[in-house]
Amino acid sequence: MNRLLRTLSLILLGLFTVSAWANQVNSARLSATAEKTRLVFELSQKPNFTTSRLSSPDRIVIDIKNTTLKTKLEGLAKQTKLIERIRTSQPAGKGQLRVVLDMAYPSSYKAFKLGPSGKVGHRLVVDVSPSSSKAAKAQVVKPGRDIVIAIDAGHGGKDPGSIGPSGIYEKNIVLPIAKQLKAKIDATKGFRAVLIRSGDYFVSLNQRSEQARQADADLLVSIHADAFSSPQPRGASVWVLSLGRANNEMGRWLEKDDKLSELRGIGEVISESSQGDEDLQRTIVDLARQNNMAESHTLAGHILSEFNGFTKLHKKQPQAASLAVLKSPDLVSLLVEVGFISNPKEEKMLRSSAHQNRLANALQKTITNYFKSNPPRDSWLAQTRTHKVSSGESLSVIARRYGVTLTALKQANHLKNNTIRIGQNLVIPRV
């Protein structure tokens, strides 16, 4: 490159940097092996960053210039024991994102950037390596994952859905309910929600279940409002997956409780015992389908009884249907009709944010309670017990009762000392 070119490109780069004031961290992930813990931030533009190390307590500080954070980092530290906590701050007026890694063990680190490649964009990678073998052993933990709920607000964009007597569109009633539900689920420990559509745009039915599958969702809940040609019908209903002859068979399946528990974790069965055997695979997938249907049916029943406290029900029993959005064999899926937009009284109610909030509350409560009693076996909920501190209990008494060490108990709860308060919920680590 000659000097003129170099100067020119420096000027261009300068211009680019000036115009590029709004960088964003769009996602972050963490992986841990015995050798190192790798933290990767994916950004919309090339990161301009500095790092520093602070002691007592031991911290690694990463400052990324002109950047905002568009993702959550809180849960990431759960996947390694090397880092105790990941915190962020955005010092006022500086437009700078500060990420602080509170270290649990002595370690060395390096940070570097990677350019876009394939589908992934600009990345900032931080590799942290344990400096002792004790730390190396400690850093690999099998993290319990969050249970993922995909929330699908019906219709959107060019497809308004049904239209109420006052002229309001179904797509605009279901979206705020979906958003409130997401916020409530995200605020529940052990759960994470994804919105299939987060604004007023069109998503095809196939894309909806595909997106849920890509998010590794445990449940797809579709939110709609009903309509009819006359104004009288009203009330909510809940629809579950149906595959043709399903209704009777589902009834039979529901009677066989023991079959259900056998079939949980069906994915593992497929991968471990049926490789190369197509017939067996097909049979297992069929069973999984019916298992999912039965699960949907149970959850649908819970939603209806919760709704019953504050809204009319159009159908008192879960309804079976063969709707495209529900046809996802490896996913528990439900479609909730929150009421009739064609009924003037109900339309008015559905428009009110108080009622939308009640609907979102009822859905959050039933969905999270359902998974709390049936947690997928690799989830954080399945791996975690909790204990509510009552009067007179000390940390060491609780540790002894559950057969865990005081250190493990303190670490699981990020406690710096032995002080606990009555009513506090403690996580009891699995031993």
Ligand SMILES: [Zn+2]
């Ligand atoms: Zn609809």
